[in-house]
Amino acid sequence: MILRLILGDQLNHQHSWYDAQRNDVLYVMMEMRQETDYVAHHVQKVVAFFAAMRAFAEHLRDHNHAVFYFALDHPENQQTLAENLRFVINQHKVTHFEYQLPDEFRLDEQLLDFCESLPFTSQGVDSEHFLSERGELARFFTGKKTYLMESFYRMMRKKHNVLMDGKEPATGQWNYDADNRKTLPKNHQPIAPLLFERDVSDLLNLLEKQGVATIGNIDPTAFIWPVTRPEGLEMLRFFTESCLPYFGTFQDAMIPGGWSLYHSRLSFLMNAKILHPLEVISAAVAEWQKRPDVVAYAQVEGFVRQIIGWREYMRGVYWAKMPDYKSLNFFGHTRKLPEWFWTGRTKMNCLKDAIGQSLDYAYAHHIQRLMITGNFALLAGVHPDELDAWYLGIYIDAIEWVEITNTRGMSQFADGGIVGTKPYVSSANYIDKMSHHCGGCFYDKTQKIGPKACPFNALYWHFYDRHQDKLERNPRIGMMYQTWKKMNPETKAQIIAQAETNLARLDEL
Ligand SMILES: Cc1cc2nc3c(=O)[nH]c(=O)nc-3n(C[C@H](O)[C@H](O)[C@H](O)COP(=O)(O)OP(=O)(O)OC[C@H]3O[C@@H](n4cnc5c(N)ncnc54)[C@H](O)[C@@H]3O)c2cc1C
Incomplete structure (x- = not known):
């Protein structure tokens, strides 16, 4: 008997493993405390993974594949990968073990160790999902300190012949990012998101009975996220038909209550491998080809860039830099996350909204x-470990390979500039420009000093001031220091004092 392991984020219906029905192959899948407990996860994230895994096991059985499924409360479930595998190996006459290469470093190590301990042969095979190999980015940037996403993106466009005309970009221009930064007009009514209504009461009872600690909210009888392949395809269709025409234009916009706007919400489906990135890209390109008068090229290019560019790039950085990446802390930040990151109870409207919707939907857009939660935490000097645990727990799409590179790298600049060329920080100015949050806020976006001053303003200058030695020579930041130096010394002292007051009472902001 050959035993093949399918991890919870390897729900790839099109994998070549399933091309042939074989009666000498047993597939094994497992719900485990090892995976539910490494951080406090959002309840919708745990439910989404378990529901998707169960649906996938059903799909395999319907296609006459043999599956051994450890539900969380299976009497023999030892709750760890190696012990469960050993149990199945002892029960069945297993003579060979296969697994798809995992996307997380810790699972990779566990599986390598496990295979070494086996008295028979084993093999790790490709998950047939990503568009680049694990080590491809590292090879592409050999000898470079900064990994410029744009050059990787262009290479990937050429490699997969996406939006290309021979060796040149289809329209003569690679990147339309500059067209994609519009704020939503005041009276604009965004489209209502497509929501599913699955009854997940059984799974919730299971989590409760087993004492799995979770965060966030959920409607037990109307779970909104797609977890099967038909549902995933429906979500993809909804995106290309209804959201893509506005995707790029309003990609950076934020409005109160507009929790997903024109974003695709396909990250969970792709990260669990229910949808393949190429089929997602192809659907978007096909929509543009079908309706070029409705779907402008800039929208499609912007979307394609997120997937063939950023998503593949982040995975490449992960494999190039782990395990060291996990402990990088360039600024030496040490603070704890404010309490309201777990409740949304803050007087800052933008944070209340972003955190509130994250607790309600396990989702926030990029x-x-x-620029809201990450920006605030960086200005406030929160330890990247705290941030990783929060982002890894709260979002439905959070898997370490893509969470840590975005959090430590892009958002916190804790890698000192591997992913980003400068830290993403802003004062209230940017938030006001891109959102409708500041108008009704308790704090005043125009003030830097005083009890009503928006905390982002003083913290912004405090951040630059305290990290001057690390940032002043960065050519993309130099200008900020010119402005700071020219400021009246008395005002500067007041701003720093205001920031110190804010930092001393973060929980009350
Ligand atoms: C601090 C921080 C943490 C993040 N953590 C995660 C995470 O745990 N998991 C995750 O999938 N994404 C993460 N992202 C990236 C991005 O925010 C999400 O992929 C996106 O919000 C998912 O929503 P969507 O599917 O509606 O995306 P859309 O806006 O519709 O974009 C389409 C797709 O592009 C891909 N994409 C876009 N931006 C990125 C990016 N920066 N890195 C990788 N892929 C990207 C995603 O697959 C996404 O589904 C994080 C970003 C930040 C700043």
């Missing part, structure tokens, strides 16, 4: 993650 700019909310980067």
Whole structure:
């Protein structure tokens, strides 16, 4: 008997493993405390993974594949990968073990150790999901300190012949990012998101009975996220038909209550491998080809760049830099996350909204993650470990390979500039420009000093001031220091004092 392991984020219906039905192959899948407990996860994240795994096991059985499934409360479930594998190996006459290469470093190590301990042969095979190999980015940037996403993106476009005309970009221009930064007009009504309504009461009872600690909210009888392949395809269709025409234009926009706007919400489906990145890209390109008058090229290029560019790039950085990446802390930040990161109870409207919706939906879009929660935490000097645990727990799409590179790298600049060329920080100015949050806020976006001053303003200058030795020579930041130096010394002292007051009472902001 050959035993093949399918991890919870390896739900790839099109994998070549399933091309042939074989009666000498047993597939094994497992719900485990090892995976539910390494951080406090959002309840919707745990439910989404378990529901998707169960649906995938059903799909395999329907196609006459043999599956051994450890539910969380299976009497023989030892709750760890190696022990469960040993149990199945002892029960069945297993003579060979196969697994798809995992995307997380810790699982990779566990599986390598496990295979070494086996008295028979084993093999790790490709998960047939990503568009680049694990080590491809490292090879592409050999000898470079900074890994410029744009050059990797262009290479990937050429390699997969996406939006290309021979060796040149289809329209003569590679990147339309500059067209994609519009704020939403005041009276704009964004489209209502497509929501599913799955009854997940059984799974919730299971989690409760087993004492799995989770965060966030959920509707037990109307779970909104797609977890099967037909549902995933429906979500993809909804995105290309209804959201893609506005995707790029309003990609960075934020409005109160507009929790997903024109974003695709396909990250969970792709990260669990239910959808393949090429089929997602192809659907978007096909929509542009079908309706070029409705779907402008800039929208499609912007979307394609996120997937063939950023997503593959982050995975490449992960494999190039782990395990050291996990402990990088360039600024030496040490603070704890404010309590309201777990409740949303803050007087800052933008943070209340971003955190509140994260607790309600296990989702926030990129700019909310980067320029609201991430921005605040970086200005406040929060330890990147605290941030990793929060981002890894709260978002439905959070898997370490893509969470840590975005959090430590892009958002916190804790890698000292491997992913980003400068830290993503802003004062209230940017938030006001891109959102409708500041108008009704308790704090005043225009003030730097005083009890009503928006905390982002003083913290912004405090950040630059305290890290001057590390940032002043960065050519993309030099200008900020010119402005800071020219400021009246008395005002500067007041700003620093205001920031210190804010930092001393973060929980009350
Ligand atoms: C601090 C921080 C933490 C993040 N953590 C995660 C995470 O745990 N998991 C995750 O999948 N993404 C993460 N991202 C990236 C991005 O925010 C999410 O992929 C995106 O918000 C998912 O929503 P969507 O599917 O609606 O994306 P859309 O805006 O519709 O974008 C389409 C797709 O592009 C890909 N994509 C876009 N930006 C990125 C990026 N920076 N890195 C990788 N892929 C990207 C995603 O697969 C996404 O589904 C994080 C970003 C930040 C700033």
